[in-house]
Amino acid sequence: MHLRWICLALVFQIIGGNQLPPDVQKCRYEDEKCLLRTSNALIKRYGKTGLPELSLPPLNVLKVRNGELEGGDPNGSLWFKWILTNHWVYGTENITLSRIRGFHPDPGRSQVEIHGRAPSLRSKVHFEFLSKFLTLNVNASGEGDSDFQNFRFITKFSFSPEKEGFVKIYNLDLRIEIDRWIQDIQNLFVSNTDLTVIVNEWINKNWKEYWVDFEPQVTAEMKLEFTKRLNSIFSAIPYKDLFL
Structure with missing residues (x-):
C-alpha cells in the first residue's frame, strides 16, 4: 500500500539538465x-x-505525497481504506536500468521505453485505517513499514513537441512487478x-x-505523478540540450 512514491520519475532526471558533469559521457540520440x-x-x-545541476535530489530518501488506498465494497460485507501521510521511501538510489530505447532526434517520433529494477524499495508512513467487516467497524492509526522486494518496472511514453524546443510527456504507460511484499503495520x-x-x-x-486490490490504484497514482514530474523537467530543459 506504500507504493505511491515517485521514485521512478527521478530515473529520468538523471538524463536531464543543460549540462552533464564532466565525468559523465553525454550521448547521441537513440x-x-x-x-x-x-x-x-x-x-x-x-x-x-544528489546533483542540483541536473535537478537530481538524493535518491536514498524521498518524500512522497499523501494519498488513499481503498479495497472491498463500501456497501458489502468487507470494505477498508488506508489514509497515508508523512510518507518516505528508501532505496531508489539502488535502481539499475536494464534497457533504454527511443529519444529520436525528432521528439514527435520518439517512443521511449525504460526498464529497471531495485532489489528493495522500503517505505515508512503514518496511516489511518478504516474498515468494515460484517458488523465489525475498525478505526485505527499508527506507523507502517513496507518493503517491495525485487521491484521491477517498465515504462513507455511519447513526446508532444512544444514551443521553443521543449517537449511534453503524453500517453505514458507503466507496468510494475514485485517478488514479495513485506509489511509491519504497528498499532x-x-x-x-x-x-x-x-x-x-x-x-x-x-x-x-x-x-x-491495490496494484491498479498504486500504478494509476504512479503514472500521474510520474507524468507530472517528467513534464516539470522537460518544460525547463529544451529537448536538444539533453544530447550531443
Missing part, C-alpha cells in the same frame, strides 16, 4: 548503449548525494497487540491476494 551506461553511472555516482489494534501480530502475519503470508 544511442541505447550510451544512454544506459550514462544513466546508470549517474545513479551510482550521485544517487546518495493497528492498540488494545489488542496479539491481534495486530496475527493481522501482520496474515498480510505477509497472503500478500498476493492483498496486492490485487
